[in-house]
Amino acid sequence: MTSSGSDRRLHVALLPSAGMGHLTPFLRLAASLLNHGCQVTLITTHPIVSKAETTLISTFLATFPQVKELQFHVQPLGPSDANSTDPFFLQWEAIRRSIHLLSPLLSSLSPPPSALVADVSLISAVIPITTSLKLPHYILFTSSARMFSLFAYYPTVLSASSDASSPSGDSIAVPGGIPIPKSSIPPLLLKPGSLFASIFTEDGKKLKSLDGILINTFESLEPETLNAFKGGKVVDGLPNVYPLGLVPCDFEKRAGNTPLKWLEDQPTRSVVYVSFGSRFAVSREQIKEIGKGLMSSGSPFIWVVKDKKVDKDDGDSLDKILGDELVEKIKNKGLVVKEWVDQEQILGHKAVGGFVSHCGWNSVVEAAWHGVPLLAWPQFGDQKVNAHVIESSGLGLWPKSWGWAGEVVVKGEEVGARIEELMGSESLKLQAAHIREEARKAVVDGSCKDAMKQLLEMWKNDS
Numbered sequence: 001m002t003s004s005g006s007d008r009r010l011h012v013a014l015l016p017s018a019g020m021g022h023l024t025p026f027l028r029l030a031a032s033l034l035n036h037g038c039q040v041t042l043i044t045t046h047p048i049v050s051k052a053e054t055t056l057i058s059t060f061l062a063t064f065p066q067v068k069e070l071q072f073h074v075q076p077l078g079p080s081d082a083n084s085t086d087p088f089f090l091q092w093e094a095i096r097r098s099i100h101l102l103s104p105l106l107s108s109l110s111p112p113p114s115a116l117v118a119d120v121s122l123i124s125a126v127i128p129i130t131t132s133l134k135l136p137h138y139i140l141f142t143s144s145a146r147m148f149s150l151f152a153y154y155p156t157v158l159s160a161s162s163d164a165s166s167p168s169g170d171s172i173a174v175p176g177g178i179p180i181p182k183s184s185i186p187p188l189l190l191k192p193g194s195l196f197a198s199i200f201t202e203d204g205k206k207l208k209s210l211d212g213i214l215i216n217t218f219e220s221l222e223p224e225t226l227n228a229f230k231g232g233k234v235v236d237g238l239p240n241v242y243p244l245g246l247v248p249c250d251f252e253k254r255a256g257n258t259p260l261k262w263l264e265d266q267p268t269r270s271v272v273y274v275s276f277g278s279r280f281a282v283s284r285e286q287i288k289e290i291g292k293g294l295m296s297s298g299s300p301f302i303w304v305v306k307d308k309k310v311d312k313d314d315g316d317s318l319d320k321i322l323g324d325e326l327v328e329k330i331k332n333k334g335l336v337v338k339e340w341v342d343q344e345q346i347l348g349h350k351a352v353g354g355f356v357s358h359c360g361w362n363s364v365v366e367a368a369w370h371g372v373p374l375l376a377w378p379q380f381g382d383q384k385v386n387a388h389v390i391e392s393s394g395l396g397l398w399p400k401s402w403g404w405a406g407e408v409v410v411k412g413e414e415v416g417a418r419i420e421e422l423m424g425s426e427s428l429k430l431q432a433a434h435i436r437e438e439a440r441k442a443v444v445d446g447s448c449k450d451a452m453k454q455l456l457e458m459w460k461n462d463s
């Protein structure tokens with residue numbers, strides 16, 4: 001594609017932050033921009049926190065050698081330098097504190113980019129740079145539109161509260177949206193002084209300085225919230241919100257440990273897939289109960305077990321994590337894996353009929369894309385807000401009494417009963433299939449395609 005009036009290609013620079021949940025949608029956006037004929041610069045921040053991120057970045061760059069990589073080396077932080085022990089949040093803060101090193105990198109790009117799309121966690125750090133370079137600044141919000149509505153409206157809520165660090169009342173009534181119960185707010189947001197809370201509240205105030213907000217979602221999942229943004233109801237003066245369906249791409253495919261052969265032998269829609277994403281460690285006690293639940297559910301299963309936050313620390317064998325007895329019992333009923341699997345290929349397989357998920361937003365979008373109903377089991381962060389989207393769109397079930405991670409250990413019988421409900425529900429199957437069709441229409445020739453077109457037009461006009 002050439003820019004109107006000139007034959008110079010549109011050049012977009014992308015700055016993701018740490019964690020697969022953030023990197024993956026950025027690389028899907030990059031692939032989509034390349035498909036539209038854009039020139040793409042990918043800013044990679046080093047050191048990289050997880051092995052999964054290192055692998056994905058190198059696969060992406062090998063698949064698209066035309067992409068320019070700009071390496072941004074940041075000064076790592078320790079837990080005593082910032083109020084967090086989470087290696088991914090520490091990396092966000094490390095990037096923010098090293099941001100002065102970004103300006104010369106961006107200035108070195110030729111031709112200069114027409115826009116920078118940066119991660120949501122970097123907003124207030126990046127604004128002075130894009131302002132001084134006169135570079136349009138967009139963010140890619142990597143969670144749901146509903147979560148974005150909370151992010152945008154939260155400063156207003158806090159300013160009206162008697163306690164400056166906590167909203168008053170039991171719920172947050174985001175204008176134009178469905179109220180968000182206080183019990184669904186990320187627990188770290190209610191922890192005064194936490195690194196997450198300070199980034200969230202500081203950056204939420206700066207949204208009006210941005211040029212636009214890209215969100216990875218579909219109308220069929222979040223119609224009310226997207227309408228509230230369209231009507232300008234959420235916060236006055238917010239820049240445009242572009243709902244882009246950033247769906248899995250071929251470059252992500254990994255053969256490796258994905259049990260595709262085993263899936264081939266299972267009846268259609270019979271298998272339940274269990275995964276809690278790329279950065280959540282399930283407690284050993286809960287792991288044992290999940291194992292019992294899977295066995296009592298009667299469905300064959302693929303279960304990805306993860307008991308360390310960062311994959312580099314993941315040294316224990318499955319026998320050690322599950323215990324010999326459980327490993328022996330499970331053997332003929334399903335598959336348990338500890339390594340990275342290709343979730344997209346699993347969800348896209350005809351044998352898979354349900355997904356027990358922590359409600360990481362990428363997992364929700366991938367389940368919607370493949371029409372796989374979810375059993376929502378949010379653990380931390382934005383995940384209860386996302387679980388509400390799953391429940392209200394009819395894409396899945398949410399047993400609210402299961403709470404946040406660490407609040408209760410959900411017993412095996414309860415897990416098994418809910419999996420049976422998930423796998424046996426005809427209405428969930430039908431609604432998930434409907435959402436899949438709507439998502440595909442939106443991406444191929446509907447609202448997501450239109451949003452991407454508008455964005456490209458605007459960048460062209462600005463360049």
Ligand SMILES: O=c1ccn([C@@H]2O[C@H](COP(=O)(O)OP(=O)(O)O[C@H]3O[C@H](CO)[C@@H](O)[C@H](O)[C@H]3O)[C@@H](O)[C@H]2O)c(=O)[nH]1
Nearest residue numbers: 021024142143277278279340341342343360361362363381
């Ligand atoms: O073995 C695995 C494990 C994960 N994935 C992929 O990894 C991504 C995981 O992303 P997500 O489902 O969003 O979960 P998290 O990794 O937990 O993502 C973080 O980032 C998300 C986006 O901001 C938030 O919604 C989550 O709460 C936050 O934990 C998805 O694309 C999965 O398909 C695999 O392919 N194989």
